[in-house]
Amino acid sequence: MSSHLLRRAASALLAVALAFGASATDKSFPLTLKDAGGTPVTLATPPKAIISITLPSDEILVELVDKSRLRAIDSFAADPGISNIAEWARTFPNKIAGEKEKIIALQPDLVFVASWKEPEFVAALREAKVPVFVFKTPDNFDELGALILQMATLTGETAKGKSLMASVDNRLANVAAKLKGTTKKPTVLSYSFWGSTFAKGTSFQALVEKAGLVNVATKAGMVGWPQVSKEQILALNPDLIVLPSWSYDGSSDPQKFLAEFVSDPVFASLGAIKNKRVIVMQDKHLQATSQYMADAVEDLARAGYPELFR
Numbered sequence: 001m002s003s004h005l006l007r008r009a010a011s012a013l014l015a016v017a018l019a020f021g022a023s024a025t026d027k028s029f030p031l032t033l034k035d036a037g038g039t040p041v042t043l044a045t046p047p048k049a050i051i052s053i054t055l056p057s058d059e060i061l062v063e064l065v066d067k068s069r070l071r072a073i074d075s076f077a078a079d080p081g082i083s084n085i086a087e088w089a090r091t092f093p094n095k096i097a098g099e100k101e102k103i104i105a106l107q108p109d110l111v112f113v114a115s116w117k118e119p120e121f122v123a124a125l126r127e128a129k130v131p132v133f134v135f136k137t138p139d140n141f142d143e144l145g146a147l148i149l150q151m152a153t154l155t156g157e158t159a160k161g162k163s164l165m166a167s168v169d170n171r172l173a174n175v176a177a178k179l180k181g182t183t184k185k186p187t188v189l190s191y192s193f194w195g196s197t198f199a200k201g202t203s204f205q206a207l208v209e210k211a212g213l214v215n216v217a218t219k220a221g222m223v224g225w226p227q228v229s230k231e232q233i234l235a236l237n238p239d240l241i242v243l244p245s246w247s248y249d250g251s252s253d254p255q256k257f258l259a260e261f262v263s264d265p266v267f268a269s270l271g272a273i274k275n276k277r278v279i280v281m282q283d284k285h286l287q288a289t290s291q292y293m294a295d296a297v298e299d300l301a302r303a304g305y306p307e308l309f310r
Contacts, residue, residue: 008292021207025250029043029045029046029156030042030043030044030045031043031045031153031154033058033133033150033153033154035132035133035135036115036134036136037115037122037134037191037238039134041110041131041132041133041154042131043109043110043131043154046155046156047069047108047109047110047131047154047155048066048068048069048109049069049071049106049107049108049109049110050069050070050071050108050109050111050112051070051071051072051073051103051106051108051109051110051111051112051174052070052073052074052111052112053072053073053074053096053097053098053103053111053112053113053117054101054112054113054114054117054137055074055076055082055229055290056076056078056079056114056137056138056147056197056288056289056290057074057112057114057135057151057290058073058074058083058085058089059077059083059084059085059288059290059291059292060147060148060151060164060290060291061073061112061151061155062085062088063160063164063291064151064152064155064157064160064161064164065155065157067092069128069155070092070199071094071106071107071108072094072095072096072102072103072106072108073083073089073092073095073096074095074096074098075096075097077089077092077095077097078090078095079246079247080261080284081245081283081284082246082283082284082287083227084284084285084290084292084295086284094106094303095282098117098121100121100124100128100172102123102299103125103130104125104128104130106221108130108131108291109131110131110133110154110155111125111131111132111133112133112135112151113125113132113133113134113135114134114136114137115134115135115136115137116137117134122134131292133150133154135147135150135151137289138202138203138289138290138293139201139202139205139206139289140203140205140206141168141172141206141210141293142293144166144168144289145292148161148164148165148291149161149162149165150189155261159301162209162267164291167291167294168291168294171294171297171298172210172294172297175210175212175297175298175301176210176212178301178305178308178309179212179301179305179308181307182212182305185212185213185214185238185304185306186213186214186239186240186305187213187215187216187219187236187237187238187239188208188213188214188215188216188237188238188239188240188242188300188303188304189212189215189216189217189228189233189236189241189242190204190215190217190286191228191233191241191242191243191261193244193246193247193252193257194227195227195228195229196225196226196227197217197226197227197228198215198217198225199215199217199218199220199222199224199225199226200215200218200223200224201218201221201223201224202224202225203287203288203289203293204286205218206293207286207293207296207297207300208300210297211297211298211300211302211304212300212301212305213240213301213304216237216238216278217236218258220232220236223281230251230264230266230267233267233270233271234266234267234269237270237271237272238271238272239271239272239275239277239304240272240277240278240279240303241261241270241272241277241278241279241282242279242280242281242286242300242303243257243258243279243280244257244259244280244281244283244286245280245281245282245283245284246283246284246287255280258278258279258280261278262278275302276301279303281299281300281303282295282299285299286299
C-alpha cells in the first residue's frame with residue numbers, strides 16, 4: 001500500500017471515529033466505531049479481556065497488544081501449516097473454536113469476529129451482553145490497512161497500528177523497487193487440491209498484482225474461486241503454477257499432489273512443467289489476510305523473478 005493510501009485509510013477511519021465521539025488519541029476512550037455490519041460498538045475503556053476467534057485477527061493482535069490482554073484466540077493459531085504465529089500460540093492457554101458458551105464464560109470486554117461468521121452466532125453473543133466487533137476479511141491491501149487501523153483504535157494502540165502498517169508498506173515498496181524496469185510479467189495460476197483456483201476479487205489476486213505477476217484466471221475473465229478443468233489449465237498455460245501446502249482436514253498430501261500433477265501426461269506440454277515452475281508455496285502466507293500478506297507477495301515475486309531475488 002502506498003503512503004498516500006495509508007494516509008487515506010487512516011483519515012477515513014478517523015472520520016468514522018470522530019463521527020461517533022472518539023478523538024484521535026489512544027487515550028480517547030470512551031469511543032464508538034461501526035463494524036462491518038453497521039453495528040456501533042462502544043467501549044468505555046481500552047479492552048483488557050480480548051477474544052479473537054479468527055486467525056487474521058489473532059495475527060494482528062499479537063503485534064498490537066500484550067499477551068495479558070488476550071483472553072482467548074482461535075484454535076488454528078497453533079497450526080504451523082496455516083498460522084504465522086504458531087510457535088507463540090502453542091504456549092497460549094486458551095485456544096477455542098468459536099464455541100459461544102466458552103466465549104461468554106470467559107467474560108470478554110471485546111470479541112473480534114470475521115464477517116463470514118454466522119449472524120446467529122454474533123447475535124447470541126450480543127444478547128449475552130458481549131461486545132462484538134465484526135470485521136471484513138481483507139481482500140486487498142487497502143482493506144488490510146483499514147482493518148489494522150480499526151483494531152488498533154479499538155485496542156487503544158494506534159501508534160502500534162501505524163507502525164505495523166508502515167512495515168507492510170515498506171516491504172511492498174522494496175518488492176516494487178526490485179521489479180522496477182521489468183517489462184514482461186510472468187503469468188501464474190493457483191491450483192487447489194479440489195481443482196479450484198483464485199481469480200478476480202480474491203486476496204490472491206491482490207498478492208499477484210503486488211508481486212508483479214499476471215493471474216491467468218483473472219485475465220481469462222474468471223471471478224472468485226472457480227473450478228478449472230485440465231483442459232482449461234492447458235489453454236491458460238501459465239509460466240508458474242502454485243500448489244497448496246496445507247489442507248483444512250489434513251487429508252491431502254502436498255508433496256504427493258505435486259508429484260501427481262507434474263507426472264500427469266495431460267500436462268506434459270505445459271511450459272511450467274517443462275521449466276520446473278510448478279511449486280508448493282506456503283499457505284500460511286498465501287492464505288493470510290493479515291500483515292503476513294506481505295510475506296506472500298515476497299514469496300510470489302521471488303518465484304516469478306528468481307534472478308532478481310537471489
